[in-house]
Amino acid sequence: MSRKKTILVIEDDIQYGELLKDALVHFGYDVMLAYSATGGMDIIRQEKLDLIISDINMPGINGFQLAERLLKMFLDIPLILITGLDDLKLIKRALAVGVSDYLVKPIKLDELPVVLEKGFERRRLESKKLQDNKAEILLKALKALMRALDAKDHYTCGHSQRVAALAMLMAEVLGLDAEQKYTLHLGAY
Incomplete structure (x- = not known):
């Protein structure tokens, strides 16, 4: 209520x-x-x-x-x-x-x-627009951090992006909702 x-x-x-x-x-x-x-x-x-x-x-x-x-x-x-x-x-x-x-x-x-x-x-x-903007900034910061980590080691270069892409494919197959997909996407990085 x-x-x-x-x-x-x-x-x-x-x-x-x-x-x-x-x-x-x-x-x-x-x-x-x-x-x-x-x-x-x-x-x-x-x-x-x-x-x-x-x-x-x-x-x-x-x-x-x-x-x-x-x-x-x-x-x-x-x-x-x-x-x-x-x-x-x-x-x-x-x-x-x-x-x-x-x-x-x-x-x-x-x-x-x-x-x-x-x-x-x-x-x-x-409020929703502000929340969406914060989420977008968080995702951009996370991606930048992962690119920096990937750049340090040529062996793992692009690994985080590949894991995130695979996680999103699995989320699609599982039929997860948008919020669950977003959480999974962040966690995959």
Whole structure:
């Protein structure tokens, strides 16, 4: 059973914050609520969050400044900014600082789950891309190391590559899945 996704709502309007919280709880999310960006940052540092919804116009730190701080902290938490102003310049600025989405108040609560799921999916795809990049770098480093070892001894030159190729042929015959093939390929080097 998967855990409920946890969402932080940062909204200085207490009534609107409570309304959002109640709607999100109704949709099955765990929700934390902060009434300022500073309070939100405290929660961000302490809790494992899946998504943040923040008002733009708040006293002190605004939603744009919050987005910039999250980027500096290297947090890949999707951030959705909300505001009462339907202004194209604000939308462009929000997307430029890397937010997942931008919503104009009053939010259509029945459409909220779709927007949230889009944010979760974007995060999942970005994480997968990062993981794939790390795996590719690891494989390249491993191959370079094996070429260096093979080059030291002419007798074993190319041996690691031949073993890896044979291992992949056996994996194909055995019908292994992609992850098992990848693990076998790494081990063959």
